[in-house]
Amino acid sequence: GENVEQHPSTLSVQEGDSAVIKCTYSDSASNYFPWYKQELGKRPQLIIDIRSNVGEKKDQRIAVTLNKTAKHFSLHITETQPEDSAVYFCAAMNYGGSQGNLIFGKGTKLSVKP
Amino acid sequence: NAGVTQTPKFQVLKTGQSMTLQCAQDMNHNSMYWYRQDPGMGLRLIYYSASEGTTDKGEVPNGYNVSRLNKREFSLRLESAAPSQTSVYFCASSEQRWSGELFFGEGSRLTVL
Numbered sequence: 159g160e161n162v163e164q165h166p167s168t169l170s171v172q173e174g175d176s177a178v179i180k181c182t183y184s185d186s187a188s189n190y191f192p193w194y195k196q197e198l199g200k201r202p203q204l205i206i207d208i209r210s211n212v213g214e215k216k217d218q219r220i221a222v223t224l225n226k227t228a229k230h231f232s233l234h235i236t237e238t239q240p241e242d243s244a245v246y247f248c249a250a251m252n253y254g255g256s257q258g259n260l261i262f263g264k265g266t267k268l269s270v271k272p
Numbered sequence: 273n274a275g276v277t278q279t280p281k282f283q284v285l286k287t288g289q290s291m292t293l294q295c296a297q298d299m300n301h302n303s304m305y306w307y308r309q310d311p312g313m314g315l316r317l318i319y320y321s322a323s324e325g326t327t328d329k330g331e332v333p334n335g336y337n338v339s340r341l342n343k344r345e346f347s348l349r350l351e352s353a354a355p356s357q358t359s360v361y362f363c364a365s366s367e368q369r370w371s372g373e374l375f376f377g378e379g380s381r382l383t384v385l
Contacts, residue, residue, distance in 0.1 A: 190370075190372075192372075192373070201376040201377060201379060202376050207372070253371075261317075264312060264314040
């Protein structure tokens, strides 16, 4: 089955700096890679996702890149702000496949210092 | 439009007791899921229901049972709670099985003594 590794487990940056979180996956059939953000005490919420037919996707200060050959994908946050402080989860699955579930990484706790 | 609603939000049990976590969604979604979240372990799938009338095991189903009561409701039952089941439980839903965005409930914090 799919296995998703996420690094780093904690990340501290100064406000205005960039943050990068990396994930690797094991199943080459995986083709859908979402990222969820969970603020302290809140529910996880989808912030961006990418499918395997594209290499990069941007949404304002957030971007995700995908390298299918190397089986890794990354979340990039530019010009970080204190409200970006949260736990971020990557996930992977074979979207449209008859088997397999959405498998999450263990999360990265991002702290943005003012 | 409340989205996904879970009850209770907090519960303390003694080892061996049973309880049911309730989940309801008002988005007319076909698929529903139960996850547990433990420190440093991310979100792990317990059970899911792709559509009304079906349920399937996820990554960590042992010690749990589920019921898809109707299209709106999906409950998670602990028959004989164990300390290892101390966790935060999240219910989620999506339009179809694994079709894009999961909408999560607010979570239920369960402590088993």
